[in-house]
Amino acid sequence: MVLHLIVRRLFFLVFVLLGLSLITFTLSHVVPSDPARTIAGPRASPEAVEKIRKDYGLDRPLHEQYIRYMAGVIRLDFGESLSSRRPVNQDLKRYLPATVELTLYAMLFAVVAGIPLGVLSAVKRNSLLDGITRTISVLGLSIPSFWLALMLQFVLFAQLGLLPDGQRLPIGVKEPPTITTLYTVDALLSGQFGLFLTALKHLAMPAFVLGFGSLAIVTRMVRSGMLEVLGQDYIRTARAKGLEQKTVVIRHALKNALLPAVTVIGLQIGLLLGGAVLVEIIFSWPGIGRYAFTAIQNFDYNAVISVTLIIGFAYVTVNLLVDIAYVLLDPRIRVT
Amino acid sequence: MTAEPRVTPEPQLLPLGLTERAARRRGPLVTLVDFARQSPLNLLALGLIALFVFLVVFGGTLAPHDPIKPNIQLKLHAPSSTYWFGTDELGRDVLSRVMSGAKYSLGVAVIILSIALVIGVVVGALAGYLGGLADEVLMRLTDLFLAFPALILAMAIAAALGRSLQTAAIALTAIYWPWYARLVRGQVLALKEREFVEAARALGASPGRVLLRHILPNTTAPVIVQLTIDVGYAVLATAGLSFLGLGAQPPTPEWGSMIAGARTVFREAWWYISFPGLALTLTVVGFNLLGDGLRDYIDPRTRRRAW
Numbered sequence: 001m002v003l004h005l006i007v008r009r010l011f012f013l014v015f016v017l018l019g020l021s022l023i024t025f026t027l028s029h030v031v032p033s034d035p036a037r038t039i040a041g042p043r044a045s046p047e048a049v050e051k052i053r054k055d056y057g058l059d060r061p062l063h064e065q066y067i068r069y070m071a072g073v074i075r076l077d078f079g080e081s082l083s084s085r086r087p088v089n090q091d092l093k094r095y096l097p098a099t100v101e102l103t104l105y106a107m108l109f110a111v112v113a114g115i116p117l118g119v120l121s122a123v124k125r126n127s128l129l130d131g132i133t134r135t136i137s138v139l140g141l142s143i144p145s146f147w148l149a150l151m152l153q154f155v156l157f158a159q160l161g162l163l164p165d166g167q168r169l170p171i172g173v174k175e176p177p178t179i180t181t182l183y184t185v186d187a188l189l190s191g192q193f194g195l196f197l198t199a200l201k202h203l204a205m206p207a208f209v210l211g212f213g214s215l216a217i218v219t220r221m222v223r224s225g226m227l228e229v230l231g232q233d234y235i236r237t238a239r240a241k242g243l244e245q246k247t248v249v250i251r252h253a254l255k256n257a258l259l260p261a262v263t264v265i266g267l268q269i270g271l272l273l274g275g276a277v278l279v280e281i282i283f284s285w286p287g288i289g290r291y292a293f294t295a296i297q298n299f300d301y302n303a304v305i306s307v308t309l310i311i312g313f314a315y316v317t318v319n320l321l322v323d324i325a326y327v328l329l330d331p332r333i334r335v336t
Numbered sequence: 337m338t339a340e341p342r343v344t345p346e347p348q349l350l351p352l353g354l355t356e357r358a359a360r361r362r363g364p365l366v367t368l369v370d371f372a373r374q375s376p377l378n379l380l381a382l383g384l385i386a387l388f389v390f391l392v393v394f395g396g397t398l399a400p401h402d403p404i405k406p407n408i409q410l411k412l413h414a415p416s417s418t419y420w421f422g423t424d425e426l427g428r429d430v431l432s433r434v435m436s437g438a439k440y441s442l443g444v445a446v447i448i449l450s451i452a453l454v455i456g457v458v459v460g461a462l463a464g465y466l467g468g469l470a471d472e473v474l475m476r477l478t479d480l481f482l483a484f485p486a487l488i489l490a491m492a493i494a495a496a497l498g499r500s501l502q503t504a505a506i507a508l509t510a511i512y513w514p515w516y517a518r519l520v521r522g523q524v525l526a527l528k529e530r531e532f533v534e535a536a537r538a539l540g541a542s543p544g545r546v547l548l549r550h551i552l553p554n555t556t557a558p559v560i561v562q563l564t565i566d567v568g569y570a571v572l573a574t575a576g577l578s579f580l581g582l583g584a585q586p587p588t589p590e591w592g593s594m595i596a597g598a599r600t601v602f603r604e605a606w607w608y609i610s611f612p613g614l615a616l617t618l619t620v621v622g623f624n625l626l627g628d629g630l631r632d633y634i635d636p637r638t639r640r641r642a643w
Contacts, residue, residue, distance in 0.1 A: 012479070019480040023489075027496045142620035144572050146579050147595055147613035150602060158603050274485025278576055292488055293580065296495045304492060311485040 002327055009320045013313070020312045021073065021305055025066050028301030038299055039082050056080075069305070078306035083298040088306045091291060096310070097181035098168055099280070099287030103272045104182070105203050106211030111265060114215045115258075118222025122230060122257075123249055133219060140216025149209045149282040156205060163205050166284035169198060206283040210276055214268040221264050225257035259330055266322030270315035371633055378629040384622030388615075391438035399432035403589045412605045422607035424597065426587075430608055433589035434615050440590040442619055444501060445570035448508045449563060455509070456516020457552070457559075463517065464524030465547050475521065481514040490573070494582040501574075501590070504583035508573050512566060519562055523555040557634045565627035568620035575616055591616045 036053040037044075044052075053059045057068060072079055078088035121133035157165040168183055169175060176186035176195055184203065187196035229235065230253055238248045277289035284290075288307050295303035372379045396403070401419075410427030413419055421430035463474040481489075493507035527533060528551060536550045575592030577583035584590035586597065591612040598609035 012476075015476065016480055016483045020484060023480075023484075024492060027492050030496055138621060138624055139617075141624050142568065142572075142617050144575055144592075144595075144613060144616050144620075146576060146592075147609070147616065150595070150599060150609060151613070154602055154606070154609075271486075274488055277487050277491070278579070281580070289487075293491065296488075296491045299495070304488075308485060308488055308492075311488065312483050315483050315485070 002324055005323060005327070006320065009316070009323075013316045013320075016312055016316050017309055018070075020308050021070060022066070024305045024308045025069065025301070028299065028304055029062055029065075035082055035299060035301070039085075069302070073306075073309065078309075079302040081295070081303045082300040083295065083303070084300075088302050091303065092288065092306060092310065095286055095288045095291045098285055099273065099276055099289060101168075101182045101184065102203065102206055102210060102276060102280070102285060102287060103269065105184075105207035106272055107214065107265070107269055109207055109211040110214035110218050110268065114218030115222050115261070117215075118219045118261075119226055119249065119254060119257075121219070122223045122226035123245075125227070133223070137216040137219045137223075140212045140214075140219075143212070145209050145213065146278045146282060148212065149205070149279055152205050152209065153282070164202050165205075166202075166282075168202055168286065169195075170202075173198065206279050206285055209283075210272060210279045214265075214272065217264055217268060218261055221261040222257060225260050226253060229253045229257045259326070262325055262329065263322055266318050266325070270311075270318045273314050274311045371629065374633060375629060377625050378633075381622050381625035381629055384618055385626060388438050388442055388619050388622065391435055392443050395435035395438045399429070399435045401429035401432040403428060403432040403436040404587050412601065412608070414605075415607050421611045422605065424594075424605075424608050425601050430594075430611050433594060434591070434611050437589040437591045437594065437612065437615070438619075440501060440584055440588060441571050441575055441592070441616065442567075444505050444574050445567050448505050448570050448574070449512060449566055451509045452512035453516055453559070453563065455513040456518075457520050459513070460517040460520030460522075461524055461547060461552060464521040465528060465543070465551070471521075474517070478514040478517045481510065482518075484511075486511045486573075487576070490577060491580070491582055494577060499582050499585060501578070501584040501588070504574060504577040507577070507582075508570060511573070512570065515562065515566070516559065519558060520555055523558060524551055527551045527554055561627055561631045561634065564623055564630055568623035568627075571616065571619050571623075 034049075036049050036056065036058050039056070040049045040052050057065060060068070069079060076089070078092070080086070081088050081091055084091060117133050117136070121130040124130055153165050156163045164170065173195070176183055176190050176192060176199075179186045179189050183199040184196055187193075187199055230249075235248060235253055238252045243252075274289075276285075276287055277293055279285065280287045280290040281293060288310070292304060292307040294300075295307070368382070372382055406426035406428060407423075408427050410419075410423045412425060413423040413427075415422040419429050419431065421434060424430055424433070459474050459478065463471040463478075490504070490507040490511055493510060494503045497503040497506065524547075533546060533550050536546050541550070574583055575590070575595070578590045578592030579596045581593075581596065584593045586593060594612040595609055595616075598605070598612070602609040
């Protein structure tokens, strides 16, 4: 059953990657710009531009360029970035970990704060706490992240000086030895607790801003799930047995109320990966969102396509994992 | 719009609740009052939306000062009795710019969603009603667009077609239509097996008539709820693209590009960045609350779970 789901999704994944690459490729080639001219720079002679056009295969018909590009992608070779002149692979290796770390912390914040808030707000329905929680969750969905980011920078960095205004680490501080590529984890693994705290401080604002919307969604889902479950007969039975409130809420209700939240959390991870652009730009976070933005501005299409493919890949994979988790968690669900 | 929060719409069928049927008989004004009385949040939502829709129509005319013409002598003045929201780096009145900006931020969002809705309904209705190969092809296409990292697709389209509010709108339409295709397909699939549709068919109604007159009208409730919430998100997305320089261009008083302009001076001039952001937030709060309220109002089953 689960196997069937996986096989189906793998086919879909191949289809999505082909589709994404085709659309992005087409889009980046209708651009009224000349990539050869971009590479050569504004002062290059026409002969130099022609030479580059030939060297990069930019004089070939479009479908041939596409096939050549995709032949590389299959071997996990994303070509050369037209603006940085480095292999895109190298760029990705450099920028992807920053986005992954940021997304993980954003999600961690959303889950760790969202689940208890949702539960408490459902249990103490219509209380002051419930009111505050619901206000937070409406605001979380409504505040523009770029505005929130700038306002927090203003208050927490410029006015109070509590947190740094960007970057993964202060300028001049040596990064931890690469083990997992996540600075916080690597710092801990190499025993540099001070560095861990510094990295965490740098993560705090961007992760909060990025996770705020997800926090709102998780809280909402947990709250409405809890309210539904708490009204059911088996909860009354559990209470009638004389079980403590804590046991009823945590052991009986929460387990069932969390199911819908699992889906949402999974979806959010996929969305956050692609959605970090604005936050990364404002906090000068060296991630793939900012990389993609710069690439788009420079018409650096090799870079744009590879970022799109990677995020698309992550999105479909995370969705598959969520579906598998769902089937395993809830025996009532049958895969169709 | 970084983590533009979206939940996959579940293809569940909202019944035409008693309230709605009763409402139809009573006329729109009574329904509005009834809706507003149901919860103070509904009233707040209607108030906010009324305010901003008013600004879309009259904001430009009623603005106390010229929102475009620079006046360097007045550069970055703090809020005062003449300039309630202060002035920006070119000495323009921030209040006037916020008022005139509603047209760009909210107006464009409405246009984006109208087009997305038309495409989505056509694709979704055809896929759901025809089934088979047509369904497979149309829905895989829809899934493909859903798997696209939204902001990156929007940036790529906006950059490829040139930077302007129009291309930002086209880019965002490409992002929103698949959600409606999916939603409408689910509804059509569930509805086409219902007795009243079968009855219409038995009476000899043509497939087109069955779809247009009997099935589609019954999909409106969930679509309206989704639409309401999406207006807020589309406002955020438009502002986000403009903030990045891929949407409205200066000197257009669009809220997102105003925030971008305020970014370099916001340490000296808190008012310049605060008011456009506040306008954006309140607009989206209004539509979010309205969406939640409508969902509960239309579907009495969820009413007690009121969100």
